[in-house]
Amino acid sequence: xxxxxxxxxxxxxxxxxxxxxxxxxxxxxxxxxxxxxxxxxxxxxxxxxxxxxxxxxxxxxxxxxxxxxxxxxxxxxxxxxxxxxxxxxxxxxxxxxxxxxxxxxxxxxxxxxxxxxxxxxxxxxxxxxxxxxxxxxxxxxxxxxxxxxxxxxxxxxxxxxxxxxxxxxxxxxxxxxxxxxxxxxxxxxxxxxxxxxxxxxxxxxxxxxxxxxxxxxxxxxxxxxxxxxxxxxxxxxxxxxxxxxxxxxxxxxxxxxxxxxxxxxxxxxxxxxxxxxxxxxxxxxxxxxxxxxxxxxxx
Amino acid sequence: xxxxxxxxxxxxxxxxxxxxxxxxxxxxxxxxxxxxxxxxxxxxxxxxxxxxxxxxxxxxxxxxxxxxxxxxxxxxxxxxxxxxxxxxxxxxxxxxxxxxxxxxxxxxxxxxxxxxxxxxxxxxxxxxxxxxxxxxxxxxxxxxxxxxxxxxxxxxxxxxxxxxxxxxxxxxxxxxxxxxxxxxxxxxxxxxxxxxxxxxxxxxxxxxxxxxxxxxxxxxxxxxxxxxxxxxxxxxxxxxxxxxxxxxxxxxxxxxxxxxxxxxxxxxxxxxxxxxxxxxxxxxxxxxxxxxxxxxxxx
DNA sequence: ATTCATTCGTGCATATTCCGCATGAGCATA
DNA sequence: TATGCTCATGCGGAATATGCACGAATGAAT
Numbered sequence: 001x002x003x004x005x006x007x008x009x010x011x012x013x014x015x016x017x018x019x020x021x022x023x024x025x026x027x028x029x030x031x032x033x034x035x036x037x038x039x040x041x042x043x044x045x046x047x048x049x050x051x052x053x054x055x056x057x058x059x060x061x062x063x064x065x066x067x068x069x070x071x072x073x074x075x076x077x078x079x080x081x082x083x084x085x086x087x088x089x090x091x092x093x094x095x096x097x098x099x100x101x102x103x104x105x106x107x108x109x110x111x112x113x114x115x116x117x118x119x120x121x122x123x124x125x126x127x128x129x130x131x132x133x134x135x136x137x138x139x140x141x142x143x144x145x146x147x148x149x150x151x152x153x154x155x156x157x158x159x160x161x162x163x164x165x166x167x168x169x170x171x172x173x174x175x176x177x178x179x180x181x182x183x184x185x186x187x188x189x190x191x192x193x194x195x196x197x198x199x200x201x202x203x204x205x206x207x208x209x210x211x212x213x214x215x216x217x218x219x220x221x222x223x224x225x226x227x228x229x230x231x232x233x234x235x236x237x238x239x240x241x242x243x244x245x246x247x248x249x250x251x252x253x254x255x256x257x258x259x260x261x262x263x264x265x266x267x268x269x270x271x272x273x274x275x276x277x278x279x280x281x282x283x284x285x286x287x288x289x290x291x292x293x294x295x296x297x298x299x
Numbered sequence: 300x301x302x303x304x305x306x307x308x309x310x311x312x313x314x315x316x317x318x319x320x321x322x323x324x325x326x327x328x329x330x331x332x333x334x335x336x337x338x339x340x341x342x343x344x345x346x347x348x349x350x351x352x353x354x355x356x357x358x359x360x361x362x363x364x365x366x367x368x369x370x371x372x373x374x375x376x377x378x379x380x381x382x383x384x385x386x387x388x389x390x391x392x393x394x395x396x397x398x399x400x401x402x403x404x405x406x407x408x409x410x411x412x413x414x415x416x417x418x419x420x421x422x423x424x425x426x427x428x429x430x431x432x433x434x435x436x437x438x439x440x441x442x443x444x445x446x447x448x449x450x451x452x453x454x455x456x457x458x459x460x461x462x463x464x465x466x467x468x469x470x471x472x473x474x475x476x477x478x479x480x481x482x483x484x485x486x487x488x489x490x491x492x493x494x495x496x497x498x499x500x501x502x503x504x505x506x507x508x509x510x511x512x513x514x515x516x517x518x519x520x521x522x523x524x525x526x527x528x529x530x531x532x533x534x535x536x537x538x539x540x541x542x543x544x545x546x547x548x549x550x551x552x553x554x555x556x557x558x559x560x561x562x563x564x565x566x567x568x569x570x571x572x573x574x575x576x577x578x579x580x581x582x583x584x585x586x587x588x589x590x591x592x593x594x595x596x597x598x
Numbered sequence: 599a600t601t602c603a604t605t606c607g608t609g610c611a612t613a614t615t616c617c618g619c620a621t622g623a624g625c626a627t628a
Numbered sequence: 629t630a631t632g633c634t635c636a637t638g639c640g641g642a643a644t645a646t647g648c649a650c651g652a653a654t655g656a657a658t
Contacts, residue, residue, distance in 0.1 A: 002300075040579065043381065044382070044579065045381055045382060045385060045579055046578070046579035049432075049433055049575050050433065051432075051450065054431065054434055056434065056436050058581075059384045059385070059390050059581070060381045060384045060385045060581065061381070063377075063380050063381040063384050064377055064378070064380070064381035066377075066380075067376065067377025067378075067381060068377050071370055071373050071374055071377065074366070074370050074373070075367070075370055077366065078366025079342055079344075081362050081363070081365075081366050082342065082344055082362040082366060083343070083344060083359070084362075085358050086344060086345075086358075086359045091358050092358065132353070134350055134353035134355050135353060137348070137355055276348050277345065280339065280344055282345075282357075282359070
């Protein structure tokens with residue numbers, strides 16, 4: 001059965017004529033005749049009594065008309081009700097990011113986001129665990145990576161530089177740290193990610209690469225713990241700029257090799273916004289993407 | 300949009316899998332995939348978020364599901380509600396017959412019909428005027444005719460013989476009426492139908508036809524009036540057996556030429572039950588047809 | 599880390615359905 | 629009685645739906 005059959009049936013019932021209904025809908029009368037006949041077969045009911053030149057609803061037809069007219073209205077309302085959740089920034093936005101990125105970069109912005117979109121509820125899943133985006137019904141994910149592969153749409157939020165930092169207190173009581181290879185004489189604070197624990201790679205302005213093996217007896221997670229440890233003077237640490245630039249600006253930490261690019265895995269990494277598809281993108285996702293880009297690019 | 304799409308959507312939403320839904324419905328998974336994609340385009344909404352191996356309703360999808368599930372139930376109920384009017388003898392049956400046939404042959408039976416079908420309401424339109432069966436929403440018509448043509452289904456209810464009758468009182472004070480041609484000496488009571496007013500045709504047992512020109516200064520309608528006039532001794536009248544047999548049996552009228560078949564138009568006429576179609580015949584029409592055949596054939 | 603099995607998406611060909619045209623039968627009106 | 633219009637139906641072409649085959653992706657098992 002086709003919904004179009006039902007709306008046609010209602011139309012014919014009110015016009016009292018196949019031919020008039022056909023004219024109004026720019027159809028051939030034969031199509032109207034067949035469609036009504038098909039509907040009668042599908043229902044197992046005679047809906048209209050008709051001869052040439054005359055047409056009248058049967059009793060069953062009147063009952064069926066009474067039954068489906070509200071239903072057709074409800075179908076439209078169901079579509080509008082579903083649309084309401086995506087056409088304006090309302091409902092619930094489920095957002096995921098790594099624990100530290102979420103905590104330091106996203107959470108501080110949510111007060112203003114709430115001001116701007118009072119009807120939108122945000123559920124932030126900030127974890128370093130692997131998150132199943134489909135099963136968790138995630139609307140928007142933030143991933144820290146050189147690049148994003150897979151079927152999801154990815155738009156870069158920001159580029160990330162990593163810095164080797166230590167506190168002034170630590171530096172005042174430790175062997176000199178002038179060039180990267182000096183790190184071998186220090187016990188570093190390490191992030192609990194395998195790729196971050198063996199060696200750090202330095203690239204100078206000329207593009208020369210230096211790979212420095214590092215050691216450390218303190219391996220922490222999440223990245224914020226490593227930051228706190230560095231601030232406490234426990235040792236040098238490799239941390240992203242979005243995490244430590246404020247401490248550096250305030251003199252709480254020092255960027256030990258500012259003229260180098262440093263990476264534990266790959267250079268040219270960054271934070272990416274990831275969402276399932278540009279097609280049928282709910283407004284709530286759109287506004288969060290725009291908001292984050294606006295806020296994070298301003299800093 | 301197709302209702303099948305909607306039921307498929309509900310199915311997928313509950314099974315959480317295109318492939319599982321396809322198996323259950325004996326479809327190819329590609330058809331399920333396309334159907335859901337078509338529904339999403341028609342609605343302008345993403346209903347499911349999916350990758351390979353994972354499928355979850357979106358918020359809009361959940362809302363739409365909540366909206367249409369009751370609607371699908373209502374559609375079934377609308378069909379059942381419409382069917383209820385035809386699947387059992389209830390509702391209103393609109394019946395038409397000629398004024399006299401309705402009054403004398405149908406009305407006396409309606410008390411028993413009501414006993415038998417208490418939930419069925421009968422509207423009898425007994426008139427000698429031409430009745431538009433479609434416009435008047437007639438379920439069942441009774442027509443007196445040699446045969447029925449046209450698109451309607453016709454089943455014969457009874458055969459009709461016409462009789463020339465007069466009252467004993469009239470005969471006692473009038474010229475002898477021995478053979479049909481004797482009628483030319485009498486002023487007859489005529490039915491106000493053109494075909495009944497010029498000549499009556501007599502057919503004897505051997506098949507010999509005699510056409511007798513008749514005259515009368517009293518032309519009445521409906522046929523019951525002619526009967527009453529004959530009973531009052533005003534003159535001979537040509538009337539159908541179902542109208543006068545009781546008077547004959549009681550001696551109130553005499554059949555003047557019982558060994559002849561008489562007709563004003565054609566012989567071998569009868570009463571026919573006429574209804575629009577055997578297909579999708581409502582129960583109420585069926586039971587009335589069966590009832591009339593049972594009752595009228597018993598008398 | 600690799601392999602395997604399964605899911606969802608899509609191109610292509612085929613089957614099915616829908617639609618308009620033409621025509622006929624029937625009916626109401628002039 | 630003739631005419632014009634409605635509804636029904638055969639037929640052919642256009643549009644849509646479906647299955648098959650295949651590929652990409654993913655989760656589970658090894």
